[in-house]
Amino acid sequence: MANVEFEVKNSQLKIYISGEIDHHSAFSIKDIIDAQILKVSPRTAVMNFEKVTFMDSSGIGLILARYRFCQNCGTSLYVQGLNSQTQKVLNLAGIKTIKEIIN
């Protein structure tokens, strides 16, 4: 089970994901996230993983597909709030184009 909440401030869309990200839950939140990006059309979008308790490679697919989606919308995508487990999975994908930002 994963949930997603949004916050918009100064043309920045914050995407707060919580719960466990797997193939099942990623499928249920991806369209909600894309719809929100289309609706807000922000300059930057930040996916926040602070409240994600588990993530497998479906999380990487979720990030990469959103990254491509954002590129088409002219939005820069950032990822933040990774813990040791989510970071370990992300490291395997060798993601370098998406920068992590720290508040």
Added chain:
Amino acid sequence: MKSQNFIKLNFPSKSVNEGFARSAVAAFCAQLDPTVEQINDIKTAVSEAVTNCIVHGYRDTFGIIYITATITDNTVKIKIADKGVGIEDVNRAMQPLFTTDTAGERAGIGFAVMQSFMDSVKVKSALGKGTRVVMTKKIKPRDQNVITA
């Protein structure tokens, strides 16, 4: 003498069961007193293997996923099998970033995750018969230097 313990789980290939499968195997492994990181490694590897059964093995259908986890001394061996379509070229399927997904939502690193997070991963597959993944991980006993009152 070797001490041994095992569990068997059979369940339909519904994606909602992914969370159940990894949590159940992780709970079984708890008796080895693993670290949080080791438990997360096992959960992630199980999640990848079960997802493969659902997304690939039983692509256009539903079938049963068979999990057996066996603990022998300090090592856990996890078998995850389906009776689905099978993999034509296992070596190719195990290449990082190889994916048959055209929607772009799958990263293609499921096997890479299993190989990185477990000590060994073996894959056996036959077209039309199914695929079996066998993974092992040794959980070294932690230092017994905690003084209990």
